[in-house]
Amino acid sequence: MELNSFLLMRHELSLLAVILILLIAEIFISPGRKKHIVSIAIVLFGLHSISGFFPLADSELFGGMFRSNELIHFFKNVLNLGVLILLLQSADWIKEKMTDKERGTEFFILLFASLFGMYFMISAGDFLMFYIGLELSTLPIAALAAFEVMKRKSSEAGIKLILSAAMASGVSLFGISMLYATAGSIYFDEILLNISASHLTLLGFLLFFAGLAFKISLVPFHFWTADVYEGAPISIASYLSVISKGAAVFILMILLFTVLKPLMHIWENLIYVLALATMFTGNLFALRQENMKRFLAFSSIAQAGFILLGLITGTQLGTATVVYFVTIYISSNLAAFGVVQAISSQTGRENMKDYEGLYRTNPKLSLVMMLALFSLAGIPPVAGFFGKFFLFTAAASQGYYLLVFLAVVNVTISLYYYLLVIRAMFLRRGDDPIPFFKNKVYMRIGIVLTVIGILVLGLYSPLYDYIYELSGILK
Amino acid sequence: MDILSLFVIVPILVVLALVFSKGLKQARLIAMTGGIIQLGMAINLIFSYLRERAIDDSIMLFTRDLTWFEQLNIHYSVGVDGISVALITLTAIVVLAGVFISWKIDDLPKEFFVSLIILSTGVYGFFISIDLFTMFVFYEIAVIPMYLLIGIWGSGPKEYSAMKLTLMLMGASAVLLVGILGIYFNSGAEGGALTFNILEIAQVNIPYEAQKLFFPMTFIGFAVLGALFPFHTWSPDGHASAPTAVSMLHAGVLMKLGGYGIFRVAMYLLPEGALEWSWFFIILSAIGVVYGAFAALRQTDLKYINAYASVSHLGMVSFALLMLNKTAWNGAILQSLSHGFMTALFFALIGMIYGRTHTRDITKLGGLLKVIPFISAIYVIAGLALLGLPGFSGFVAEMNIFMGAFLHDDMFHRIVTIVSVSAIVVTAVYVLRVVGIMLMGPVKNPEYLKLAKATWYEKTGVLLLLIPIVGIGVAPLWLSNMILESLEPFIRGVL
Numbered sequence: 001m002e003l004n005s006f007l008l009m010r011h012e013l014s015l016l017a018v019i020l021i022l023l024i025a026e027i028f029i030s031p032g033r034k035k036h037i038v039s040i041a042i043v044l045f046g047l048h049s050i051s052g053f054f055p056l057a058d059s060e061l062f063g064g065m066f067r068s069n070e071l072i073h074f075f076k077n078v079l080n081l082g083v084l085i086l087l088l089q090s091a092d093w094i095k096e097k098m099t100d101k102e103r104g105t106e107f108f109i110l111l112f113a114s115l116f117g118m119y120f121m122i123s124a125g126d127f128l129m130f131y132i133g134l135e136l137s138t139l140p141i142a143a144l145a146a147f148e149v150m151k152r153k154s155s156e157a158g159i160k161l162i163l164s165a166a167m168a169s170g171v172s173l174f175g176i177s178m179l180y181a182t183a184g185s186i187y188f189d190e191i192l193l194n195i196s197a198s199h200l201t202l203l204g205f206l207l208f209f210a211g212l213a214f215k216i217s218l219v220p221f222h223f224w225t226a227d228v229y230e231g232a233p234i235s236i237a238s239y240l241s242v243i244s245k246g247a248a249v250f251i252l253m254i255l256l257f258t259v260l261k262p263l264m265h266i267w268e269n270l271i272y273v274l275a276l277a278t279m280f281t282g283n284l285f286a287l288r289q290e291n292m293k294r295f296l297a298f299s300s301i302a303q304a305g306f307i308l309l310g311l312i313t314g315t316q317l318g319t320a321t322v323v324y325f326v327t328i329y330i331s332s333n334l335a336a337f338g339v340v341q342a343i344s345s346q347t348g349r350e351n352m353k354d355y356e357g358l359y360r361t362n363p364k365l366s367l368v369m370m371l372a373l374f375s376l377a378g379i380p381p382v383a384g385f386f387g388k389f390f391l392f393t394a395a396a397s398q399g400y401y402l403l404v405f406l407a408v409v410n411v412t413i414s415l416y417y418y419l420l421v422i423r424a425m426f427l428r429r430g431d432d433p434i435p436f437f438k439n440k441v442y443m444r445i446g447i448v449l450t451v452i453g454i455l456v457l458g459l460y461s462p463l464y465d466y467i468y469e470l471s472g473i474l475k
Numbered sequence: 476m477d478i479l480s481l482f483v484i485v486p487i488l489v490v491l492a493l494v495f496s497k498g499l500k501q502a503r504l505i506a507m508t509g510g511i512i513q514l515g516m517a518i519n520l521i522f523s524y525l526r527e528r529a530i531d532d533s534i535m536l537f538t539r540d541l542t543w544f545e546q547l548n549i550h551y552s553v554g555v556d557g558i559s560v561a562l563i564t565l566t567a568i569v570v571l572a573g574v575f576i577s578w579k580i581d582d583l584p585k586e587f588f589v590s591l592i593i594l595s596t597g598v599y600g601f602f603i604s605i606d607l608f609t610m611f612v613f614y615e616i617a618v619i620p621m622y623l624l625i626g627i628w629g630s631g632p633k634e635y636s637a638m639k640l641t642l643m644l645m646g647a648s649a650v651l652l653v654g655i656l657g658i659y660f661n662s663g664a665e666g667g668a669l670t671f672n673i674l675e676i677a678q679v680n681i682p683y684e685a686q687k688l689f690f691p692m693t694f695i696g697f698a699v700l701g702a703l704f705p706f707h708t709w710s711p712d713g714h715a716s717a718p719t720a721v722s723m724l725h726a727g728v729l730m731k732l733g734g735y736g737i738f739r740v741a742m743y744l745l746p747e748g749a750l751e752w753s754w755f756f757i758i759l760s761a762i763g764v765v766y767g768a769f770a771a772l773r774q775t776d777l778k779y780i781n782a783y784a785s786v787s788h789l790g791m792v793s794f795a796l797l798m799l800n801k802t803a804w805n806g807a808i809l810q811s812l813s814h815g816f817m818t819a820l821f822f823a824l825i826g827m828i829y830g831r832t833h834t835r836d837i838t839k840l841g842g843l844l845k846v847i848p849f850i851s852a853i854y855v856i857a858g859l860a861l862l863g864l865p866g867f868s869g870f871v872a873e874m875n876i877f878m879g880a881f882l883h884d885d886m887f888h889r890i891v892t893i894v895s896v897s898a899i900v901v902t903a904v905y906v907l908r909v910v911g912i913m914l915m916g917p918v919k920n921p922e923y924l925k926l927a928k929a930t931w932y933e934k935t936g937v938l939l940l941l942i943p944i945v946g947i948g949v950a951p952l953w954l955s956n957m958i959l960e961s962l963e964p965f966i967r968g969v970l
Contacts, residue, residue, distance in 0.1 A: 320546070379619050380612040389608075389652070393547065396656040401688075404656065408649030415645050419622060419638060427626040427634055461544045468546045 008059050008068050011076050012119050014051055018044045019112050026105040034104055038091050041108040042442070045087060049080040058473075060125055064187055067125040071470040075250050075323065076119060081449075082243050082330045083115055088446030089338045090235035093345045097148075107147065110140035111239065118247040122254070127176045127186040130251070134172070134211070137247065138165045141240065145232035157231025164214065164224040172211020178204025188259045195262050205263060209270070215248035216304050219277040226285075229297035234344055237293055238337035241300040246326045249307055253322050257314055257474050264314050271312045272403060278305030279410040286417045292340045292350050295417070296333070299376060302414055303329055306388060309395040309407055319471035321394040324464050325387035328375070331453030332384050335372035338447045339365050346437045352421060356430030362437070366425045368447055373418040375454045378411055383458030390464070477539045478520065479553045479603045482563065485512060486596040490589050499584040503574065506588040510571035513595075517567035524560045525957070534674060534964045535605055543608075548670050552606035557961035558738075558808055559602045561954065562731060565815045566602070568939055569727040570595045573720035575936030576823050580628065580718070587628055590620040591720060598728050607655050607671040607740065611648070614736070617729060618644045618700075621713070621721070629716040636709075636716035643709040644700060651696025651736075657689035658744055676744050677968050683747055690748025693741040694756060701733025702786045703756075703793055704763030711770075711782040719826025722778065726785050727819030731811045734792040738807070742796060743965055753797045754887065760797065761891045763790030768901035772908070777825045777835040780909060781818060784861065787898055788814045794895060795876040798888075801962055803879025806872050808958045813860075813868030813947055820857045820940040824850055827933055831926045837909055842918035849929045851914045853937055858906040860944050863899055868947035871955070873899065 006013070022041055029037060052073075060067035087108075098104045117136025124130035142165060146158020180186050182201045183194040195201060214221040229237040256267060282302030289295040307329075310322035342365060344350050359366040375384030388411065392404045424430075439447070457463060489509035496502045527536050535554030543549045555563070573591065580587050597617025604610035618641070625637035655671075661681045663669045670676060699706040710730075714722045742749045767787030774780045788810065795807035827850050828843065829835050844851040860867035880892040918924060929937075947954055 317546075374619070380615050385612070385615070390547070392652065393656060393659075396653075396660055401653060401657065405650075405653050408652055409646075412642060412646040412649050416638070416642055419641065422622070423626060423634060423638070426623055427637075461549075465545050 005059070005061060008057065008061055009066065010054075010056060011052055011073075011080075012116060014048045015112055015116050015119065018048050019109055019116070022105055022108055022112075035095050037104045037108070038095050041105075042084075042087050042091060045080075045084055045108075045112070049077070049084050052077045052080050062125075064125040064189065065129045066120070066123050068123055069473050071319075071323070071473050072123055074467070074470055075122060075247075078327050078330065079115065079118060079243055079247060082246070082334060083111070083239075085331075085334050085338075085446050085449050086235055086238055086243070087111075088442045088449070089238070089334070089341050090233075091442035091446075092440045093233070093235065093341065096345070103147070107144065110144050114138070114140040114144075114239075115243070118243070122247055122251045124251070125188055127180070127188075131169070131173060131176060134215075135169055137244065138169065138215070141236065141244065144236045144239075145228055147233055147236065151231070153231035154233065155231075157228045160224050160231075161228045168211045168214035168221070171207050175204045175207025175209070175211065179208060188255075192259050192262070195260070197263055197266065201263070202266060205260065205267070206270075209252075209267075212248055212252045213274070216245055216252065216307075217301050218274050218304055218308070219281040219301065222278070222281070222301050225301055226294045226297040229293045230291055234293065234337060234341040237297070238334060238341070241296065241337070242330050242333045245300065245304060246330055249304070249311075249322065249326055253311055253319060254474065256311060257319060261314065268312050268314070271308050272400070275305050275308035275312065275403065276406060278302065278308065279407060280305075283410050283413040283417075286414070289417075290351050290353065292352060292355075292421075295352065295421070296336055296340070299414065299417070300333060302410065303333075303376065305410070306391055306407060309400075309403065310391045312400060312403070313394045313398045315394070315397070316468070316471045316474070317397055318394045319474050320464070320468040321387075321390040323471065324467050325391050327467075328383040328387040328453075328457050331450050331457060332372050332375035332382075335368055335447065335450035335454060336376065338443070338450055339369045339372065342439050342443050342447070343434060346439075347434055349434060352424055353430075354432075354434060355421065355424040356428040357433030358425040358430075360429065361433050361435055365439075365447075368451055369425060370422055371451060371454050373421055377415045377418040379415075381459060382454050383456075384454075386458035386464070477537060477553070478516075478523065479537050479539065479555060481516060482513070482599040482603060483596055485509065485516070486592050486599065490592050490596075493585055493589050493592070496585055499581065502584045502588050503578060503580075506574045506592065507571070509592065510567070510574045514567040514571050517564040520555070520560055521564060524555065524557070528557070528957075528960065538605070548668055549608045550606045550672060551609055552672055553603040553609075554605045554674075555603055556964075557957035558735070561808070561812055561958065562602050562735060562815075563599060565731070565812055565943075566595060566598050566728045568943060569724055569815060569819045572819060572823060572936040572939045573723045575932045575939070576723065576826055577718070577720040578930075578932040582628060587624070587718075590624050591724065594620040594624070594724060594729070598732065601732055602735065605673045607658065607673060607676075609671075610673075610736075610740070611652065611655055614651075614732060615645070615648055617732065618648065621717075621725065621729075624721045625713060625717045628718040628721070630718070631716045632712070633716040636712040640709040640713035643706065647696050647699030647706070650692050654689045654693030654696055654741075657685060657692065658740075661685040661689075673739065673744065677964075681745060686745045686748035687751050688748075690741060690745040690752050691755075693745065694737055694749075694752070697733045697736035697741060698756070698793055699733070701730055701737065701789050701793055702763070703733075704759050704766055704786070704790065707763060707767070707786045710786060711779050714782040714785070714822070715776060715778040719822060719829075722822040722826070723819040726782070726822060727815040730785065730789055731815055734789065734796065734807065734811050737793060738796055738804070738965070742799075743968060746968060749797070749799070753799065757794060757797045757888075757891055760790045760794035761895045763787065764794060764895045764898045765901075768898040768905065771905045772901060775837050777828070777837060777909070777913075778822070780837075780905060781821045781825065784821075784902070784905070785814070785818050787902065788818075788861075791873065791876055791895065791898075794891075795879060798876075798880050798883065800879050800882055801959070801966055802875055802882065804962055804965070805955055805958055806875025806877075806879055809868065809875060809947070809951070809955060810872035812954075813872045813944065816940050816944045816947075817857055817860050817869060820853070820937065820944065821861070823933075823936055823940065824854050824857065827929065832920075832923060837913045839919065840913045840923075841916045841920075842914070843923070843926075844914040845918060846923055846926045847928065849934065850937075853941065854914060855910055856941065857944075858910055860948070862903040862906045866945075866948045868944045868951070871948060871951040875955075
């Protein structure tokens with residue numbers, strides 16, 4: 001094997017370099033200057049993200065265990081940007097709360113390790129690589145969820161996440177072993193040739209699916225979501241709901257549309273039911289949430305239900321709409337979490353009631369929040385509308401009109417609770433509104449980037465056409 | 476830049492200018508300038524349209540087509556015919572009048588005008604679109620600012636009303652979305668590419684089964700906005716809680732989107748579905764006409780009276796559209812226009828009365844003609860127009876509607892027509908009842924003797940609306956010619 005071909009893993013290698021540099025920096029930077037580690041990490045990761053935009057050949061490594069193509073490459077870039085924004089948004093929190101406890105570097109290393117795992121997960125060419133990636137992406141997050149060790153809820157979140165994640169990945173592994181038993185291989189390409197709809201295969205598929213459904217928090221595998229989001233630091237809740245979910249959706253889509261395509265007549269029914277269950281559960285539970293993190297947790301469960309409308313199609317249109325929607329969803333949800341983060345780190349307040357009268361004291365933040373919520377709700381002209389419209393188009397193209405109808409009913413339900421936040425911010429004056437505050441520069445960049453995303457991703461149509469073109473690869 | 480896209484671009488520029496403005500004075504000046512420019516553009520559009528129409532007989536004029544999402548064949552595609560030109564002019568007039576009526580808005584003035592103008596952007600965009608996707612985008616843009624407009628600047632149970640209105644209208648748009656997708660995926664029925672373009676879909680015969688399935692979705696999707704019984708319940712609450720200018724714009728313009736959409740999309744693209752379902756929706760419309768009139772009779776809140784009157788009059792619009800003939804359609808469009816002006820005028824006057832007396836309860840008011848003669852006199856005139864007195868726009872419209880309805884000679888149509896016509900009598904009763912109690916008689920409250928006279932900006936706003944009402948009433952022909960011409964393709968396509 002030529003050394004050159006390792007460059008196919010450019011994303012992975014450069015992220016590994018970032019992690020190593022941070023490790024070394026941790027040793028050499030004196031305790032008094034630990035705050036600089038935040039800027040160093042952000043700059044390094046920024047460089048890593050930029051380097052990702054250079055084109056990458058389509059090829060595979062290690063006899064097909066690791067592969068990369070333009071769609072995967074594109075999606076890694078999307079994840080990079082999402083993580084970059086997330087780092088910018090959480091920079092101040094780490095600086096103020098964590099560096100004096102000597103734990104700033106750990107945060108970055110763990111986060112990057114999880115992202116590293118995701119790269120391998122979405123680039124996997126066989127189930128072994130997939131499983132290693134899945135584990136690597138989950139374990140560091142459990143540590144991060146418990147990062148605020150002095151808070152009881154944070155430790156609880158960590159324990160909850162690790163226990164349910166271990167359970168889910170165990171179940172998933174069991175499913176994979178059954179698939180191996182029936183197809184005689186763990187390589188995706190060979191499974192595709194040998195797969196048949198025997199009972200054992202179906203059982204294997206179901207168990208395997210449950211593991212991923214846990215990561216995407218589809219109903220009925222969603223019970224961990226709200227508690228973990230509430231207890232974990234906001235950046236980690238944001239990471240779980242945006243990056244982790246996005247990557248899991250992506251790999252699930254690749255697997256369903258390629259390896260498991262022969263079982264489509266089975267999984268399309270499964271997804272139909274899960275889509276409805278997830279949308280309705282997420283939306284109905286979101287209606288009465290008081291805590292903004294729990295609120296966003298249920299809203300992100302509901303969003304996962306909408307994504308399934310694209311997954312049910314199994315077509316190029318479906319692939320394109322899912323990738324497009326996830327991209328938009330990342331920027332919208334990051335904007336919402338960013339505002340919650342900004343307010344929480346300045347004032348420590350996280351309840352919807354605290355947001356009353358926000359517009360009159362902090363108009364800019366309220367407008368960002370409004371745009372983010374409109375985008376999540378799917379109101380034009382912000383990006384979320386286009387994402388949802390195209391998802392519905394994809395589902396309707398396969399004749400799922402009833403499903404689309406029930407989904408639009410859900411859009412209306414979701415609009416109600418998104419408007420509740422807008423009502424608190426704009427319509428009410430509040431007894432004790434959050435006083436005016438100025439955000440620090442990293443936070444400001446982090447929020448502005450998401451706003452640009454929300455405004456541009458939808459209206460700028462060449463992006464969609466580009467994604468559609470890339471999606472042809474899955475055929 | 477083409478003449479139609481300017482109708483969207485100018486409001487966006489006005490919004491940008493407003494964002495950088497400071498205080499009420501600058502904000503209203505910018506909003507007024509924008510409104511005047513738009514009115515000028517609308518008047519210019521009428522004349523350009525008439526000039527162009529004389530030499531060009533394509534269905535849509537001033538068309539422009541830009542590819543937007545290439546893969547899905549979504550275009551930004553605009554064009555107008557006589558109907559849209561008339562409705563655009565209506566919008567321009569009502570928006571400008573609304574700015575004048577909101578001259579003294581004190582709470583968050585900048586945000587108020589921004590929301591109002593975003594709403595009008597949506598409306599203009601809707602009227603110029605000939606691509607279903609673009610149209611749908613503008614439709615939602617027009618609806619969503621209502622939440623803030625009612626919720627922040629409204630009165631009474633404003634949070635409840637705003638939420639109810641937004642959810643019902645967005646719910647309707649969700650149903651509409653399914654209808655639009657249904658049309659889109661059947662637009663390639665004859666081997667062509669799938670398209671959202673209305674003119675291209677009209678050339679295709681969508682399969683009968685699909686028409687039957689998607690017509691009610693598309694129809695209801697639009698008709699909720701047009702306050703079709705039993706989906707009208709958002710309208711009285713919403714109007715009653717909304718600030719004056721918003722009631723004007725909403726009843727005057729936004730609700731017209733419903734009728735226009737029914738005509739342009741549901742009936743034009745799904746004619747067989749329309750034929751199949753017409754009886755059902757005729758019954759609903761007729762109930763709305765009669766029910767609205769009787770409900771208005773029993774209300775004592777001025778805004779509720781007018782809101783139910785709107786339910787009744789817009790019921791006539793969908794009633795007439797479903798009659799599927801040229802005369803009734805002409806009447807429906809005229810009714811849309813005339814109702815737009817009249818109801819906006821009414822809400823403006825109610826806002827003025829409420830601003831002075833701080834009550835909208837007619838039993839507490841009395842003898843206003845003696846203290847605020849200008850406002851009261853205009854109220855009487857508007858009332859007479861509403862009950863369909865010859866010489867005003869309402870008469871021309873209702874005349875056409877019921878003449879068209881009587882052209883059907885079967886039993887069903889006869890009965891519903893006769894039932895609906897009876898609403899006209901009830902209209903007279905509720906209009907005259909208000910005039911009698913509120914304007915005539917003794918002044919009930921001595922404080923009312925000191926009420927302020929109408930100011931210049933109020934008079935300007937009112938006259939802007941009154942002129943077209945009289946204009947259409949006295950000289951209806953040039954307008955109805957413009958409409959009749961534009962009805963030709965529909966008649967060829969639908970009947």
